[in-house]
Amino acid sequence: MIFLFAINPVSGGKAKTDWETGIQNHFANSSHTAELLYLDGKTDEQTLPKKIADLKPDRVVAVGGDGTIKFVAEQLLGSQIPLGVLPAGSANGMAKELGIPADIEGSLNVLEHGVVKPTDVISVNGNICLHLADIGLNAQLVRHYQKNNLRGKFGYLQGVVKVLQKRRLLRVEINKGDDCIQRAAFMIVLANARMYGTGAVINPDGNPFDGQFEVVIFRRLSFWEILKLFWRYRPFDPKKIEILPATSITIKTHRRAYFQIDGEYEGRITELDATIQTGVLSMIVPQEYQPTP
Numbered sequence: 001m002i003f004l005f006a007i008n009p010v011s012g013g014k015a016k017t018d019w020e021t022g023i024q025n026h027f028a029n030s031s032h033t034a035e036l037l038y039l040d041g042k043t044d045e046q047t048l049p050k051k052i053a054d055l056k057p058d059r060v061v062a063v064g065g066d067g068t069i070k071f072v073a074e075q076l077l078g079s080q081i082p083l084g085v086l087p088a089g090s091a092n093g094m095a096k097e098l099g100i101p102a103d104i105e106g107s108l109n110v111l112e113h114g115v116v117k118p119t120d121v122i123s124v125n126g127n128i129c130l131h132l133a134d135i136g137l138n139a140q141l142v143r144h145y146q147k148n149n150l151r152g153k154f155g156y157l158q159g160v161v162k163v164l165q166k167r168r169l170l171r172v173e174i175n176k177g178d179d180c181i182q183r184a185a186f187m188i189v190l191a192n193a194r195m196y197g198t199g200a201v202i203n204p205d206g207n208p209f210d211g212q213f214e215v216v217i218f219r220r221l222s223f224w225e226i227l228k229l230f231w232r233y234r235p236f237d238p239k240k241i242e243i244l245p246a247t248s249i250t251i252k253t254h255r256r257a258y259f260q261i262d263g264e265y266e267g268r269i270t271e272l273d274a275t276i277q278t279g280v281l282s283m284i285v286p287q288e289y290q291p292t293p
Helices: 017-027 044-055 066-076 093-097 104-113 137-147 152-164 223-231
Strands: 002-007 033-038 059-064 083-087 115-124 127-129 132-136 170-175 180-185 187-191 213-218 241-246 248-261 264-285
Touching: 002 017, 002 044, 017 033, 017 104, 033 044, 044 066, 059 066, 066 083, 066 093, 066 127, 066 264, 083 093, 083 104, 104 264, 127 248, 127 264, 132 137, 132 264, 137 187, 137 248, 137 264, 170 187, 180 213
Parallel strands: 002 033, 002 059, 059 083, 083 264
Antiparallel strands: 115 127, 115 264, 132 187, 132 248, 170 180, 170 248, 187 213, 213 241, 248 264
């Protein structure tokens, strides 16, 4: 088989030398072929599709974090080419969700010996979400994190302190087609998975293969609750959140809200339309993977 590795050299703020060396060593005496493509953040929308068309790989592998996975996935939607993941980003939320090992050799073994599963994505305002999208406080934190080029958990903590000083409730209208509700919340998450990349479980029943997503409404969110997003691994207090299963939803806000998809800040919006797209992406997961908490 031919493996095409799409490497984001700046994902997670770390050089990818170890990952590159690991890939080369792993395939040195293999019957499979590894081709490396380095993303530059400028011409990737042209170079990656062209490389896929010219090389015709059997597997395409995203080497980076959730943003890199999302970008590579966009090039493979609706194709029969499976997407693999080497978790080389900061948080690696989707890799953790799928049970992909954090170490180089472990994740490379999954590429060769894992199973291919049809995976759901959420279409959000014409974009795609593999993992988690949200409006409100966390998206504001993502904006602050990216704007100030912060890295690691200490960078997140700096952002938490800054953003919490400016936190404001959002008044929202949530329309599921047959039901329309109004809520006041600090944050609303569209979840195609169970947890953030730090391991904080916000959606215990999340499953990227079940044909639906969940709308997680954070009605109350203190400083300590926010810290759980980064250092606590148990589910949030159900008294402070509300979870609604959905296949299609429209959310309207009374003022412009910060908005992010898979760890990438997307701007400020007043309306969000989301629909599940069932099984449109093939992903390589460990053989023992089970989509349960």
